[in-house]
Amino acid sequence: MKILVTGGTGYIGSHTSVELLNSGYEVVIIDNLSNSDASVSDRIGRITGKTPPLYIGDVLDEALLDQIFSEHKIDAAIHFAALKSVPVSMADPLLYYHNNVTGTLSLCRAMKKHGVKNIVFSSSATVYGISDDRPIGEDAPLSPKNVYGNTKLMMETVFSDLYHSDPEWNVTLLRYFNPIGAHESGLIGEVPEGIPGNLMPYITQVAAGLRPHLNITGTDYDTPDGTGVRDYIHVVDLARGHIKALQNLSGLGIYNLGTGRGYSVREIVNAFEEATGIKIACEEAPRRPGDLACYFADASKANAMLGWRTEKTLHEMCADSWRFAKGYYK
């Protein structure tokens, strides 16, 4: 089977491409390199022995998509290509709606034109917004609190409407929790642009000496150690969830991909120090507006219906994150 991976040189797309190739799928990548580098497809080749063809271009470019679907007999798409910064999405909503939502419409039109009706889509736990449900199940209320989350919910709506208009479509929406870690080879991983908004890239930049300390934003939450709790998932486990989703594509499916347990900021810092032997200087800072105390997945639906469960430990998440970052920042 041949899979079109949009955003395939990005963080999650590259790890998923590796897992696809290792599982015997063929992969074709389209990426505009707005947040990644062309060398990633060679790195995928070094890991798997198979370098996937990379089309450098935009999913908004329907002529290019037309060309790809004409040149390859694509069986399904996995759609990662999107912009993902919450603060930038608030500052420039038109950019985000255009890139993420219009880009998705463009992809769906091209797929429809070429009779390809199988898709796995990268959604996000941000679609849930603020919720007191813990753990968060797929039927929790949907109420994104920022423009990025709005684009994700809109794209989910596009896919669900498409399915209801034509049940020949098979659509799986995957709501990711907090991916961290990297491939154990150290060849691919997460490269944050500018000041990282997420915890692990910030920690690795402190470890690499690029930042003086980590600000722990919020130490008075109602959690065991007062710091925020999130469901961190190893990116390789997450990538493997996409293989299971492809194998089980049938009708409209919606699944959380998380470990089902939360770790606090302090637990992550301690685990990172233990895994790497590097001390992370921390300073306490006020809460960030809009942050929740505690947020983790009910992943039982994906466990039961996709036969998927996470295997990697927190130690591996930290050690693998650092192995990649160390090589990248040296």
Ligand SMILES: NC(=O)c1ccc[n+]([C@@H]2O[C@H](COP(=O)([O-])OP(=O)(O)OC[C@H]3O[C@@H](n4cnc5c(N)ncnc54)[C@H](O)[C@@H]3O)[C@@H](O)[C@H]2O)c1
């Ligand atoms: N990383 C996370 O914490 C997280 C959490 C939940 C959901 N997601 C979603 O998962 C997907 C992948 O995230 P990631 O962390 O790998 O991000 P990433 O930025 O590393 O990868 C996205 C890739 O898409 C490309 N891209 C963006 N817009 C494009 C366009 N219009 N045409 C072609 N290529 C385009 C970028 O160059 C990049 O390589 C995104 O849809 C993101 O919203 C990510």
